[in-house]
Amino acid sequence: xxxxxxxxxxxxxxxxxxxxxxxxxxxxxxxxxxxxxxxxxxxxxxxxxxxxxxxxxxxxxxxxxxxxxxxxxxxxxxxxxxxxxxxxxxxxxxxxxxxxxxxxxxxxxxxxxxxxxxxxxxxxxxxxxxxxxxxxxxxxxxxxxxxxxxxxxxxxxxxxxxxxxxxxxxxxxxxxxxxxxxxxxxxxxxxxxxxxxxxxxxxxxxxxxxxxxxxxxxxxxxxxxxxxxxxxxxxxxxxxxxxxxxxxxxxxxxxxxxxxxxxxxxxxxxxxxxxxxxxxxxxxxxxxxxxxxxxxxxxxxxxxxxxxxxxxxxxxxxxxxxxxxxxxxxxxxxxxxxxxxxxxxxxxxxxxxxxxxxxxxxxxxxxxxxxxxxxxxxxxxxxxxxxxxxxxxxxxxxxxxxxxxx
Amino acid sequence: xxxxxxxxxxxxxxxxxxxxxxxxxxxxxxxxxxxxxxxxxxxxxxxxxxxxxxxxxxxxxxxxxxxxxxxxxxxxxxxxxxxxxxxxxxxxxxxxxxxxxxxxxxxxxxxxxxxxxxxxxxxxxxxxxxxxxxxxxxxxxxxxxxxxxxxxxxxxxxxxxxxxxxxxxxxxxxxxxxxxxxxxxxxxxxxxxxxxxxxxxxxxxxxxxxxxxxxxxxxxxxxxxxxxxxxxxxxxxxxxxxxxxxxxxxxxxxxxxxxxxxxxxxx
Numbered sequence: 144x145x146x147x148x149x150x151x152x153x154x155x156x157x158x159x160x161x162x163x164x165x166x167x168x169x170x171x172x173x174x175x176x177x178x179x180x181x182x183x184x185x186x187x188x189x190x191x192x193x194x195x196x197x198x199x200x201x202x203x204x205x206x207x208x209x210x211x212x213x214x215x216x217x218x219x220x221x222x223x224x225x226x227x228x229x230x231x232x233x234x235x236x237x238x239x240x241x242x243x244x245x246x247x248x249x250x251x252x253x254x255x256x257x258x259x260x261x262x263x264x265x266x267x268x269x270x271x272x273x274x275x276x277x278x279x280x281x282x283x284x285x286x287x288x289x290x291x292x293x294x295x296x297x298x299x300x301x302x303x304x305x306x307x308x309x310x311x312x313x314x315x316x317x318x319x320x321x322x323x324x325x326x327x328x329x330x331x332x333x334x335x336x337x338x339x340x341x342x343x344x345x346x347x348x349x350x351x352x353x354x355x356x357x358x359x360x361x362x363x364x365x366x367x368x369x370x371x372x373x374x375x376x377x378x379x380x381x382x383x384x385x386x387x388x389x390x391x392x393x394x395x396x397x398x399x400x401x402x403x404x405x406x407x408x409x410x411x412x413x414x415x416x417x418x419x420x421x422x423x424x425x426x427x428x429x430x431x432x433x434x435x436x437x438x439x440x441x442x443x444x445x446x447x448x449x450x451x452x453x454x455x456x457x458x459x460x461x462x463x464x465x466x467x468x469x470x471x472x473x474x475x476x477x478x479x480x481x482x483x484x485x486x487x488x489x490x491x492x493x494x495x496x497x498x499x500x501x502x503x504x505x506x507x508x509x510x511x512x513x514x515x516x517x518x519x520x521x522x523x524x525x526x527x528x529x530x531x532x533x534x535x536x537x538x539x540x541x542x543x544x545x546x547x548x549x
Numbered sequence: 550x551x552x553x554x555x556x557x558x559x560x561x562x563x564x565x566x567x568x569x570x571x572x573x574x575x576x577x578x579x580x581x582x583x584x585x586x587x588x589x590x591x592x593x594x595x596x597x598x599x600x601x602x603x604x605x606x607x608x609x610x611x612x613x614x615x616x617x618x619x620x621x622x623x624x625x626x627x628x629x630x631x632x633x634x635x636x637x638x639x640x641x642x643x644x645x646x647x648x649x650x651x652x653x654x655x656x657x658x659x660x661x662x663x664x665x666x667x668x669x670x671x672x673x674x675x676x677x678x679x680x681x682x683x684x685x686x687x688x689x690x691x692x693x694x695x696x697x698x699x700x701x702x703x704x705x706x707x708x709x710x711x712x713x714x715x716x717x718x719x720x721x722x723x724x725x726x727x728x729x730x731x732x733x734x735x736x737x738x739x740x741x742x743x744x745x746x747x748x749x750x751x752x753x754x755x756x757x758x759x760x761x762x763x764x765x766x767x768x769x770x771x772x773x774x775x776x777x778x779x780x781x782x783x784x785x786x787x788x789x790x791x792x793x794x795x796x797x798x799x800x801x802x803x804x805x806x807x808x809x810x811x812x813x814x815x816x
Contacts, residue, residue: 145551176791216687217680219733226552228731240708244690247710357550368562369569371596378562378712407596418550420561422596433569457708471713533710538717540708 146221147354151280152230152246154273155255156263160286164255164324165218165229166196168346171331174220175199196324217245224350235265239505240457243272243543251280251352253345254316258291258301267308268491268505274312275455275507275545277527280352283309283316284345288337289323295339311493318348358417359383362442363390364521364529365423366473367435374405375431376422380473380528382439384423385414392429393436394446394517399427434475436519436529444521444529448514449482450546453507454534455490458541461501462534469535473528475518483511502542512544522548553740557590560728562712563691564594564675567726568601570716571673575602575631577662580615581763582748584677585622586737587729589746591675592626602629604665604674608657609639610765618749633665645767651809653765659815663699666723673724681733682793685811690715691730697721701811734793735786742779753777762794769797 153161169175183198216231232245246252252273256266273281283305291297298321309316320329321340328334331346343351363382367375384390388401403424404412415421423437438444456462462481470479487496487508502508523530523545534542550558567574576591576599578584591599605619623630635643638656645653666674680687690706692714707715718724732740741748751760758771759782772791776782 148552178791216684217731218687219681241706244706244709368565376565378558405596407593416550418555418558420558420565420594471716528711531711533708533713538719539715540710540713543708543710 146225148226148228149251149349149352149354150228150230150249151251151253151349151352152232152249152278153253153255154232154242154246154265154269155253156257156260156265156269157233157235159255159257159260159263159266160324161255162197162199162231163195164253164284164286164322164330164345165231166199167324167327167330168229169199169218169220170196171327172220172222172346222346222350225354227349232269239268242269243276243455243457246273246276246278247543249276249278250355251282251349252278253282253284255284255286256301256305257287258285258297258321259287261301262304262308264491267312267493270309270314271312271490271493271507272455274314275453277523277545281309281314281316282345282348283319284324285319285321286324288321288328288334289326293321293323293328293334293336295337298340317352318342320345320348358526358528361417361526363437363439364444364473364526365437366475366519367431367433367437368420368474369433370431371422374422374424375435375437376420377437377474378420379415379417381417381526383414383416384421384437386412389440390425391438391440391443392425392427392431393438393444393519395435397427397429398440399425399429402426434477434518436473436475438519444519444526445548446517446519448517450512450520451485451509451548452512452532452544452546453509454481454502454542454544455507456502456504456542458536458539459504460536460541461503462536462542463501464499468541470512470514470518470532471535472518472520472532477518478515479534480513481510482513485509485511520546522546553736553743556732556736557593557740559712559731560587560590561594563714563726563728564591566712566714566716567673567675567692567724567728568594571718571724573670573672574675575604575666575669575671575673576675577677578603578605578619578628578630579677579763580605580611580619580749581677582737582741582752583679583729583732585748586732586740586746587675587677588622588626588628589744590728599626599628602631602669604631604633604662606633606658606661608653608661608765609634610645610653610657610767612751612763612766612769614749614751615763618747622747631665631669633661635661635664645765650768653768654815657765659699671723672718673726675726675728677729678727679729679732679734679737686730689727689730691727692716693725693727694718694722695725703811735783738779738783738786742783748779752782754781762797764797 218229220227230245232242302319322329329344358381361381364380365377368377404415405422465480484499490507521529530546532544533540643656678686690709754774754777759774760771776785
């Protein structure tokens with residue numbers, strides 16, 4: 144049987160050891176080419192440092208000189224159990240958009256905390272963002288246990304504090320693991336120095352997680368991506384589609400029947416499922432266009448030009464009340480404004496900010512979105528791909544958003 | 550869907566996004582296994598045709614087998630092939646004997662590409678780079694902007710959320726689109742096997758040696774290998790701890806050569 148794939152992200156405050164843990168996992172699993180290890184040795188010697196596991200990931204010259212991670216990286220490795228894609232995310236506040244870019248694709252996360260520093264600003268912010276992004280499988284790694292005499296008492300104390308903060312943002316960690324990434328304790332191998340800890344290593348905890356279950360069991364959502372030779376093409380975001388099935392083209396509500404499902408060299412498919420990119424032929428003369436969504440005749444999505452969303456801002460330029468910006472939700476794109484700001488939250492302290500005219504970088508806000516036309520969406524909790532959006536300002540993605548009905 | 554299906558579908562989605570967003574679109578074809586797989590995915594996305602020009606950057610130092618492969622499939626697949634050559638630098642005598650690899654790569658590849666892009670006014674370029682090839686490439690985005698001088702601002706890259714990408718380039722810059730970013734070298738070979746894709750004969754072992762990555766002849770070295778079929782290459786890769794580009798001398802000139810080249814617009 145084919146091994147499955149799990150994408151996980153490592154987040155946490157700057158210098159708490161994200162890249163070092165990844166470097167250590169790769170090293171202990173024996174997947175790092177000799178050549179790469181030698182290259183890192185050479186660089187470390189030239190910088191007068193001991194071997195830095197994080198240099199296996201931090202490739203940019205600036206990253207190595209300053210010992211920081213600037214950008215998100217993805218690394219592939221595999222164990223007996225499965226294949227992994229690790230996403231390393233930077234811990235600095237200034238690089239938050241890179242952290243979010245990395246985390247948006249993750250099926251699981253490791254939140255790493257330095258025992259000597261405890262809970263810091265980005266620890267809390269990253270936890271909140273993971274919760275917003277809907278990451279449900281979580282490991283908390285309490286790192287640098289070697290600098291805390293491998294003390295169970297100190298571990299317990301930090302664990303209690305952390306649980307209480309995670310609780311506030313609605314996260315329940317599946318595991319809390321004491322580690323030393325530098326020395327290799329409880330990363331891939333059980334530590335001999337913490338016999339009081341009976342739980343799994345980081346690697347064993349990851350192996351216990353589920354890879355993506357797919358979205359084929361949900362109601363059909365097929366956003367039209369483009370029209371080739373008069374026929375719509377697109378990626379099925381959820382559900383399945385069958386030849387002969389009756390469908391609705393939304394938001395207009397045009398009813399039609401699927402006559403053909405096609406791929407190149409496969410012009411006579413009878414059905415297709417979530418994740419597949421297909422072309423279809425409908426029993427209708429109406430001209431379709433990008434942004435419409437093909438849906439079943441029941442289990443309908445929401446259709447509106449006015450709705451609530453929770454947005455998180457990633458751009459240096461703030462989002463202002465009533466300014467003309469753009470919305471993208473799957474393939475739909477339209478002008479929009481933020482017509483009301485209900486509440487702005489500091490994403491680290493979770494305190495409410497008393498301002499209602501603009502949302503600044505790293506802030507999270509509950510807002511009212513007014514779009515220039517009716518768009519098709521779902522509650523993020525029900526059909527995630529149709530419940531998330533991005534806001535474009537000055538040609539760049541400036542914010543992400545989650546639609547939670549009620 | 551199995552793993553290769555998932556990779557393929559994600560790539561097709563990205564290719565179609567690029568085609569929708571940019572009327573002035575082209576693709577880079579290095580004749581290697583990755584960009585040939587990308588070409589195949591483009592054919593899948595557009596039902597057998599390649600609806601935009603395909604650029605080959607010709608340093609004039611490629612292997613004869615690469616030129617033969619290019620001409621064969623350009624014809625068979627009915628490609629609109631553009632050959633980008635920096636004739637002026639070649640006349641000036643830029644070559645691997647008298648110049649370092651950094652200068653050659655910059656002059657013969659980056660500058661050649663810049664001129665072709667300017668001449669045709671391309672606003673976006675599809676490339677077959679992958680994250681697992683090199684630590685610097687691991688930090689790339691699917692839609693990655695370059696400024697007027699082709700510079701890559703790796704310190705400030707755009708956000709990419711879910712399958713939403715940067716879809717506009719301002720009038721002076723262009724976007725690099727990387728539909729294969731999430732594929733590994735092993736994935737590519739398994740895909741080549743599944744789809745029965747043609748690949749250059751240089752990849753297969755002859756007299757105990759094969760090329761794992763193809764570049765310019767003077768700076769590309771073969772590796773020891775007995776793998777003379779796609780199946781054997783897949784087996785070999787599963788057991789290899791050597792880096793894919795270890796035969797590419799350019800990468801080793803200095804540890805940060807790749808970063809500097811890429812920040813100047815190299816692929």
